[in-house]
Amino acid sequence: MNPEKSEHHFTVHQLSSEVNDIKKAKKDLTHFNVLYDRYYVRIFQFVYQRVQNESQAADITSEIFIKAMENIGSYKFMGVPFASWLFRIARNTVYLEYKKNNKLRQVNFTSEDIQNLTNDIEVVTINKTELLVDAIKELNEKETELIEMKYFEKRSYFEISNILNMTENNAKVKTFRVVQKLKSILIPISK
Amino acid sequence: MNHTNYKKNRPALSEEQILKNKDFNKTLKQVKPKGNAYLKSFKYWGTAGVASIILIASIFLFNDNTNIQSDTPDGEFTYQPADRLNQLTSVKPPFMEYDIKYEIFEVDCSKDEEITTKSGTTFNISKNSLTDENGILITGIAQIHYRELRNPVDFFLSGIPMDYDSAGTTYTFESAGMLDIKAFQNETPLQLSVGKTIDFRFNSTTSDDGYSFYSLDEQSGVWSIENQNIKAIKPPNKLSQNKKEISLNQSQEALELIPPVKQSKMKYSLDLKVNKENYPELDQYEGTIFEINESEEKFDPIIYKIQWQGATLSDSKIKDNYTLQLTREDSSISLTVYPVVKDEFYLQAINQYHQEKSEYQALANNYEDDFEAYNDHSGMTLGTEVRSSIIREFSIAGFGIYNCDTPRMQPQLMAKKTILNTDSVQLKFNQYFVANTTRNSVVTLGTYEQDSKVKYYKKSPTVAWFVNDNGMISVINSEQFKNIKNYKHLTAESFSPNQGIEILRELMAYK
Incomplete structure (x- = not known):
């Protein structure tokens, strides 16, 4: 396996060092600040991508770290970065927030993101940006999440697989299928 | 996709802007220690002890950890949201010992499981669909606690609120069947993984149309509509008449x-x-x-x-x-x-x-x-079970309390009557219940003071009851409401909870 490079990838030394940080945090939560510093921005960005404004993102990010600290005792190192565990908490907390407070799920993307996705779909259409966005709206939540992680957040399949608790190959296959689905939605329109 | 807002080219936040929100010490102060106090409480050891005994008994009897079903024995382990989750809840059963019991099913989290309940309702728990509170998938055996509440006495005993507010008016739900489903692993509440659903074929209490599907926020007691007009799949009438x-x-x-x-x-x-x-x-x-x-x-x-x-x-x-x-x-x-x-x-x-x-x-x-x-x-094979059941199909995306309901007006007529017990002593109480016995609903009303007004249904048989200071159920029968003008006062007859529940079930044999 030769996973794509991303900040989600750690060397063995980094992983080992992180395990020590976690051990210290388990004994004394004030040591959690090392992990907090390391991941705050990434978790905040993950949340901000999915919510409507900065203050909502700040509140949810804070809640995620509170949950992480409250549950650090039950964390077990499974050979993947601590970030995976944090992202799973983050994902769940964000969804709970939608449900609990009846908040809208936000999907953010740039023109460049859409361009990258369009290139992969390989369907030539006029007004392709608008049509592609309309096609994305046809996807269910799981499918949207894969497109969001791969194309809008530019995560590696390795990272997606860790966050969604699936194999890397499964993440690839599922994302490929969603791209194919988008293609099938767009082809009739482009003709 | 519903409930999703798609936003293009929203300005990104700089790292500096993000870091303005970062405050480790403030976050640390909000961390609550895990519930050791609860672990030490008598109630914990009571429930945990009994639960362990049940589990051991189940394993001994069945030695099969897939989809084990056991009834909660009378007076023993009963899931109580307030106790188990240590949080405020709107669900307040009047008698803990007579609360409607859960059926408990054990499921293997790594397998797709199909569950058929006593009532004939079926639902699925798909593999890898249960998580802990942090969204981490769990493995091994989990317990699904499931109960149905099918008639006014069930609603009363469960303490589940049945009021529904719409545009400032309070209605009471008439139910085509209500369910309460929770999942646990070793006493720890579980959640349904994001994106997973449980698909129900629910054995409904009526084939009438016009029922929608609601979920309850157990903390606030507020019902939210999930789906409008859940159609009943009706058995053909001719079927049973023409079996041959x-x-x-x-x-x-x-x-x-x-x-x-x-x-x-x-x-x-x-x-x-x-x-x-x-x-x-x-x-x-x-x-x-x-x-x-x-x-x-x-x-x-x-x-x-x-x-x-x-x-x-x-x-x-x-x-x-x-x-x-x-x-x-x-x-x-x-x-x-x-x-x-x-x-x-x-x-x-x-x-x-x-x-x-x-x-x-x-x-x-x-x-x-x-x-x-x-x-x-x-x-083709035909079943009496299928013939007699009315199915409503729906999916849920989380554990909780759900109801197939239609909102009904609460009783409007009021009569100023003194309520006496059988010893002619005047009564007052903080909460009472009123039911139209032709409807599958129960209305919970507030304080009755001496000589205050009692609400009742004009054209339908009304039964009212309350739990008195001695923990007895006091019942005012429908005959008194029917001829209310002829009565100077109403008489409430008191029964032990056991007797009272039986009598209420008879009075409100929902048809």
């Missing part, structure tokens, strides 16, 4: 569609060769054997060692059971047995059952229009 007409052929009546029961590895079983012509229902599933119904007679395993010369099977008075007569020259024995499916054939059998059930249902839906087609559908 719809026989599969001249000589054989329609078979009952009986859900397969999985073999219990720790129970005694018998592999019998049965004449399928006499008992075609026993030919439904491959791998059908018999287990001995030990609740009917004390079973002595020595019968296994005896060389029996004859075996006769006949119908038993117990539904879905048979009487097995084993004979030899010098002795005979009679056993009550029921069919089960061998472990290795169970998955195939349950799939077959669901396929046939849905085929039947699809056909039954078109029954009125295409009776002939129904007759011609060779190989």
Whole structure:
């Protein structure tokens, strides 16, 4: 396996060092600040991508770290970065927030993101940006999440697989299928 | 996709802007230590102790950790949201010991599980769909706690609020059936993984249309609509009246569609060769054997060692059971047995059952229009269970309390009456319940002071009751409301909770 490079990838030394940080945090939560510093921005960005404004993102990010600290005792190192565990908490907390407070799920993307996705779909259409966005709206939540992680957040399949608790190959296959689905939605329109 | 906002080119936040929100010390101060205090409480050891005993008993009896079902014994382990989750809840049963019990099903988180409840409701728990509170997938065995609340007395005893506010008006739900489903692993509440659903085929209490699907926020007691107009899949009326007409052929009546029961590895079983012509229902599933119904007679395993010369099977008075007569020259024995499916054939059998059930249902839906087609559908099996049940299909995306409901006006008429007990002592109480006995609902009303007004239904029979200071149930019967003008005061008759519940069930036999 030769996973794509991303900040989600750690060397063995980094992983080992992180395990020590976690051990210290388990004994004394004030040591959690090392992990907090390391991941705050990434978790905040993950949340901000999915919510409507900065203050909502700040509140949810804070809640995620509170949950992480409250549950650090039950964390077990499974050979993947601590970030995976944090992202799973983050994902769940964000969804709970939608449900609990009846908040809208936000999907953010740039023109460049859409361009990258369009290139992969390989369907030539006029007004392709608008049509592609309309096609994305046809996807269910799981499918949207894969497109969001791969194309809008530019995560590696390795990272997606860790966050969604699936194999890397499964993440690839599922994302490929969603791209194919988008293609099938767009082809009739482009003709 | 609903509830999603798509935003293009929103300005990104710089790292500096993000870091403005970062405050470790403030976050740390909000961390709550895990619930050690609760672990030490008497209540914890009470519930945990009993739960452990039940689990051990289950394993001992069944030795099969897939989809074990056990009833919660009277007065023992009962899930109480306030106790278990240590949080505020709007669900306040008036008598903890008479709260509606949960059926408990054990599921293997790594497998797709199909669950059939006592009422005939079926639902699925798909593999890898349960997480802890942090969204981390759990493995191993989890317990699904499930109960249905089907009539006004169930609603009263469960303490689940039935009020629904719409545009400032308070309505009361009339229910076509309510369910409460929770999941736990080792006493820890579980959640349904994001994106996963549980699909229900719910055995509804009425075939009427106009019911929507609501979920309850247990903390606030507020109901939210999930889905409008959940149609009932109605059984065709002619079906039961014309059982012989719809026989599969001249000589054989329609078979009952009986859900397969999985073999219990720790129970005694018998592999019998049965004449399928006499008992075609026993030919439904491959791998059908018999287990001995030990609740009917004390079973002595020595019968296994005896060389029996004859075996006769006949119908038993117990539904879905048979009487097995084993004979030899010098002795005979009679056993009550029921069919089960061998472990290795169970998955195939349950799939077959669901396929046939849905085929039947699809056909039954078109029954009125295409009776002939129904007759011609060779190989179709028909079940009394299906015939008598009214199914509503829906999916849920989280554990909680759900209701098929329609909002109804609360009673509008009021009469200023003194309420006395049977010793002519005037009564007052903080909360009372009013039901229109022709509706499947119960209205919870506030304080009744001396000489305040009592609400009742004008044209429908009304029953009212409350829990008095002695913990008794005091009931004002419908006769007094019917002729309320003739009564100077109303009399509430008091009963022990046990008696009172029985009487309320009789008074409100929901039809």
